[in-house]
Amino acid sequence: MTRVELITVGDELLSGLVLNSNVARVAESLASVGLGLSVVCDVSDDLDEIVAAVRASAARADVVLCSGGLGPTSDDLTRDALARAAGVGLDVDDGVVQTLRDRYAEWNIPMPDLALRQAEVPQGATLIPNPRGSAPGLQMRIDGALVLALPGVPGELQAMLDATVAPLLAGLAPGPAPVTATLRVALAGESGVAAALTGVQGAGEAAGVRFAYLADGGDVRVRLTGPAEAVAATEQAVADALGHGVYSRDGAPLEAVTQRLLLEAGATVAVAESLTGGMLGAALTELPGSSAVFLGGVLVYATAAKADLGVDAALLAERGPVDGDVAVQLAERVREKFGADYGLATTGVAGPDPVGDYPPGAVFLGLAGPNGAFSRRRDLPPRRDFVRRLTVLAALDLLRQELLGLPRDG
């Protein structure tokens, strides 16, 4: 069995200033090639600590992944630590120097001398390209272990895991390279999903399929890894068990799935947002090509703004801004205003204070389209950031199901 350990470098991890979300990124990437983490060690930006951690892991493991400490500043010490742990010196790589000069020029930022630290490479190490940033990764052997050092910046780490690390490690997994399938479900707590899949998971694991649940807000990824045939059968069983809730079986996020469906339908959308304050529009414009499907919207945060968009003033006076019929009218008015095929609206209580009789977490979604308009109520976990994020997922999923012509099952 291939033993893989992860060393995450950074004072901010040990001080509790930031949560170590890179563990999840590395774990998911490893799972995709049938590997898992045996140990994760967080160490501070201290040369001796990093050297000790690298030596200890290299002595135990077949593969040692390091994240963080590759940046340009004085507390980025992973390069120096790897060189010392391997007992070699550091050379300046001219290719990296040129890449740095080009990148800073492209970014319209003058390159500080400090940036050149990122061109220092331990003797015998090879470079891992960084498509997202300026610091390349490093690959070398220490005490017989394969050591891969990657940046700690999540976007850069993820890109390098996908492009280089996972393919490199795929060969190390025991037996034939496993296949993976990822199903995504919106607005599901991972324990709820896991409970719904208890039987399916038992059968799948008996067939050699490894289950991993990755939860991010209301978004849950179910990742299956194992022999091709068993994974295919298990994927279908999972899809059947979770039903309409499954929005993607290729790993695509809900924003991408919704945009793809709009493009395929040649349809446009406009949004009217209250409690989400722009997050729904932001999600619908996150990806290139969004201008073909997203026309615009109105942030009707203040109640007056809802009336100004054309919501019946008497209705607002009688029911207040948090109401299903208000959501319907917001969707209808914004659809008309922008001449869009679909109008999508959010109104509700983000919290911490209640609105009228509604507690934080009470949310109404409105959808207006070629087949008429309707609203849905959602009662979400009452924490402001959850409520807002889950409302966006719920609105996108409502539009997705409407575009697919799925039954409006509430």
Added chain:
Amino acid sequence: MTRVELITVGDELLSGLVLNSNVARVAESLASVGLGLSVVCDVSDDLDEIVAAVRASAARADVVLCSGGLGPTSDDLTRDALARAAGVGLDVDDGVVQTLRDRYAEWNIPMPDLALRQAEVPQGATLIPNPRGSAPGLQMRIDGALVLALPGVPGELQAMLDATVAPLLAGLAPGPAPVTATLRVALAGESGVAAALTGVQGAGEAAGVRFAYLADGGDVRVRLTGPAEAVAATEQAVADALGHGVYSRDGAPLEAVTQRLLLEAGATVAVAESLTGGMLGAALTELPGSSAVFLGGVLVYATAAKADLGVDAALLAERGPVDGDVAVQLAERVREKFGADYGLATTGVAGPDPVGDYPPGAVFLGLAGPNGAFSRRRDLPPRRDFVRRLTVLAALDLLRQELLGLPRDG
């Protein structure tokens, strides 16, 4: 210097299913008594792994904290691991048995036999009371180190840190507790900030102040830790070196600083967003209390939507949507439409495709307020998600500097 290490036990940490938030709880508790974590190791629910981690930490550290693995189920193995690492057996503690019986009776749940595992105590260990749950913590000596084992359930861990662990460890801290200061700068590359602080950092470190740089998108945190007097002097030196760019000296994010300034000024804001598609409104509504300062906005994503808001059609036809004067008119029109004190607008090229003669990253910000309207151009790193996120930071920072009456230095 007292060396403290933390071992967190649980498969779910290594699979990435949950973020290890207990590190932050332990770090805060230690900081309150002037101590810090040197290393954190996450290990799986595997007896050999836990034993190896405990032995390694006990050999290096003065204090070893363990969290997790004290529950009643078969994969709760910390008790057994501590006994094996210390080379002792496990005794059943009658007091704990009685406490368990009482608690289950109180819950009206028949006590499962498995629950009695929680009454097993390594010989020579003393108990740490658990005011929140059924599993007590353990305190013992292994290889000369003080080992404290606590539950992984956050609420139980926190209660036991506060009631027992922090008071117990307070005596171990050397000298007065260190203080920390955090300064935040928007739209600054990490290396740019570090370069600007080279001299300041040298002087600060000579006075015993530790520097940490945390970059997240265009947002950089400079964190100082050390003796109170030296930190205060260094904080001022950093603020002087970075000038107007410093938006917060209490760790508050730019969204919070801008909202606070609006509240203090009794001022309101409305937004007109093109390339940011709602992200600016989302940022201004992220925090409780935003309804007092944020009235709403218009997502003028399509060019027609810009004209519909009232931007001069001839100007749009002549210059296109990416233009400084268009940004000014967007800010003025949205300010009028919502009757806000300030109108804030974004237009530019998120990419990947250019717009007219403008490449991805070319952005215009518009600000209209009591002191007139103006625009600023920014040329940002040309990657869609950077451009959008940095545009939001630039817009918030423009409003912040206007609210502070800082010179409009472009």
